[in-house]
Amino acid sequence: MSAQVRSQGKRVALVPTMGALHAGHLALVEYARSQADFLVVSIFVNPLQFDRDADLDAYPRTWEADHALCAEHGVDAIYAPTPPAMYPEGFATKVMVSGLGQGLCGAHRPGHFDGVTTVVAKLFGAVLPHVAVFGQKDYQQLKIVQRMAADLNFEVEVVGRPTVREADGLALSSRNVHLDPEQREQALCLRRALDRAQELAQSGERDVQTIKAAAAKVVEGASLARMEYMEVVDAENLAPLIRLEGPARMALAVWLGTTRLIDNDALMG
Numbered sequence: 001m002s003a004q005v006r007s008q009g010k011r012v013a014l015v016p017t018m019g020a021l022h023a024g025h026l027a028l029v030e031y032a033r034s035q036a037d038f039l040v041v042s043i044f045v046n047p048l049q050f051d052r053d054a055d056l057d058a059y060p061r062t063w064e065a066d067h068a069l070c071a072e073h074g075v076d077a078i079y080a081p082t083p084p085a086m087y088p089e090g091f092a093t094k095v096m097v098s099g100l101g102q103g104l105c106g107a108h109r110p111g112h113f114d115g116v117t118t119v120v121a122k123l124f125g126a127v128l129p130h131v132a133v134f135g136q137k138d139y140q141q142l143k144i145v146q147r148m149a150a151d152l153n154f155e156v157e158v159v160g161r162p163t164v165r166e167a168d169g170l171a172l173s174s175r176n177v178h179l180d181p182e183q184r185e186q187a188l189c190l191r192r193a194l195d196r197a198q199e200l201a202q203s204g205e206r207d208v209q210t211i212k213a214a215a216a217k218v219v220e221g222a223s224l225a226r227m228e229y230m231e232v233v234d235a236e237n238l239a240p241l242i243r244l245e246g247p248a249r250m251a252l253a254v255w256l257g258t259t260r261l262i263d264n265d266a267l268m269g
Contacts, residue, residue: 001077006130010038011035012037012038012039012127013033013035013129014042015040015041016123017041018044019066019174020066021062021069022172025135029073036131038077040078040079041070042080043080047087048094049111049112055260086119093118095114095117095148095152096113096114099238100113100237103238103239104238108228108229113141116141120148121148124149132149132158134158135163136162137163137164137171137172137173138262142158145158163264165191170190171190171262171263175259175261187225188222189221190263193250193252194252194264194265196218197212198265205244206243208243211250215250224257225256226256227253227254230251231251232249232267234248235266248266249264250265251263
């Protein structure tokens with residue numbers, strides 16, 4: 001279908017998702033709608049990017065609600081392949097981006113980003129978009145996909161859009177539904193840790209260890225939270241920083257019970 005649309009000189013946009021659509025996804029859809037004549041949303045819970053079977057099994061699947069939301073927001077087509085269609089018997093290829101995927105989430109989820117880049121490459125090949133829109137909540141994923149698209153000469157503009165948050169600051173995530181009320185309240189420690197880091201950076205603090213220590217205390221103050229990592233990295237190459245001297249982001253992953261949440265924000269630039 002996309003090939004036919006492209007042959008008519010129309011611009012195609014893709015918003016890749018794993019379903020369980022929420023306001024964060026819909027913000028990406030609205031932006032993509034403004035960038036193209038034909039808008040595709042993909043819905044595929046990608047088994048290659050899950051490092052735990054339990055996480056894959058528990059990932060929310062809300063097809064009917066997702067379909068209705070897409071219809072309400074002007075989506076022209078939904079691409080929802082099955083796992084056997086994406087990865088038929090004998091499938092033996094993966095796409096790997098070196099460097100960018102080694103730290104942050106990549107250090108704790110072996111193979112995760114190989115699964116992401118493999119499925120996104122297949123989505124690009126199937127949908128043939130001119131532009132693909134991703135959220136900045138998964139900032140490492142965004143930078144990896146941008147690198148892959150450039151390295152493999154995909155003629156796709158990969159655009160990142162700001163994280164959409166609840167009124168109290170919690171980043172929207174399909175995994176938030178797994179939080180009980182007390183965990184949901186304590187999940188605000190991620191946003192508050194980022195706020196503390198930004199306060200220090202904006203006041204002139206440049207030593208990363210000082211900034212991380214102050215932000216870590218915020219997370220430690222949440223009794224149910226277990227921090228997986230907290231890093232300050234270069235905003236482009238994601239290399240860990242010792243001092244703030246240019247565009248930088250703080251990123252962290254925190255467990256609340258069996259739910260893993262991530263967040264990030266700019267410190268400089």
